[in-house]
Amino acid sequence: MGNxxxxxxxxxxxVEHLSVERELREEAVRAAERSRIAAEMHDVLAHRLSxxxxxxxxxxxxxxxxxxxxxxxxxxxxxxxTEALADLRDVLGVLRAPDSAxxxxxxxxxxxxxxxxxxxxxxxxxxxxxxxEAPAAHRLAVHxxxxxxxxxxxxxxxxxxxxxxxxxxAPATTVEVTNSPGxxxxxxxxxxxxxxxxxxxxxxLGGDLRTGxxxxxxxxxxxxxxxxxxxxxxxxAHDPRPDRRR
Numbered sequence: 452m453g454n455x456x457x458x459x460x461x462x463x464x465x466v467e468h469l470s471v472e473r474e475l476r477e478e479a480v481r482a483a484e485r486s487r488i489a490a491e492m493h494d495v496l497a498h499r500l501s502x503x504x505x506x507x508x509x510x511x512x513x514x515x516x517x518x519x520x521x522x523x524x525x526x527x528x529x530x531x532x533t534e535a536l537a538d539l540r541d542v543l544g545v546l547r548a549p550d551s552a553x554x555x556x557x558x559x560x561x562x563x564x565x566x567x568x569x570x571x572x573x574x575x576x577x578x579x580x581x582x583x584e585a586p587a588a589h590r591l592a593v594h595x596x597x598x599x600x601x602x603x604x605x606x607x608x609x610x611x612x613x614x615x616x617x618x619x620x621a622p623a624t625t626v627e628v629t630n631s632p633g634x635x636x637x638x639x640x641x642x643x644x645x646x647x648x649x650x651x652x653x654x655x656l657g658g659d660l661r662t663g664x665x666x667x668x669x670x671x672x673x674x675x676x677x678x679x680x681x682x683x684x685x686x687x688a689h690d691p692r693p694d695r696r697r
Contacts, residue, residue, distance in 0.1 A: 580620035608633030
């Protein structure tokens with residue numbers, strides 16, 4: 452009985468250590484995702500801030516008068532600065548870590564889909580709206596969501612078709628990825644830490660991420676990220692467009 456009691460105590464201690472270790476690893480993943488967002492801030496805003504600097508320099512050389520051309524540049528400057536500030540608010544609002552590492556520049560989902568198809572995946576894409584209708588932070592989140600979903604499908608459902616649906620239109624950017632059952636890769640390790648990082652990103656943007664089994668053994672990932680309110684208190688407006696499939 453004494454040996455059994457000591458064994459149970461040792462096992463309980465080991466379980467506690469493993470639980471603490473997993474919590475630390477999850478926190479490290481969240482911190483890494485925040486660092487990635489911090490690095491992306493420069494990529495998102497560099498062009499617009501450079502544009503502001505350029506037109507500010509032009510206006511500085513023509514301070515004696517404001518002709519029509521300068522007036523147009525003033526309007527462009529106001530638009531660019533407003534968009535830059537909006538993106539800055541989106542990105543800085545999710546930053547909590549001062550350190551950052553290099554990260555990919557702002558890219559669209561087409562590149563990920565092309566890479567997946569080149570690797571042998573069958574991917575169907577349904578796209579509603581245009582990427583530019585959504586804030587830059589949303590587009591970065593969509594890129595990461597699709598990247599992780601396609602990677603997981605290759606690992607855990609090899610050969611299974613993948614259906615992507617992305618809607619950039621207001622009032623929310625939505626992503627849905629579904630793959631049917633497939634062959635699990637022998638090298639696949641189900642850690643779940645990639646989804647933890649994605650949930651950190653989506654939640655920080657005020658959205659919601661859900662993953663889990665769907666019908667007929669399929670796997671489903673859905674995310675919804677609300678758009679920021681416009682000046683009139685409503686979500687950013689959009690022009691209806693027909694669905695596009697690839």
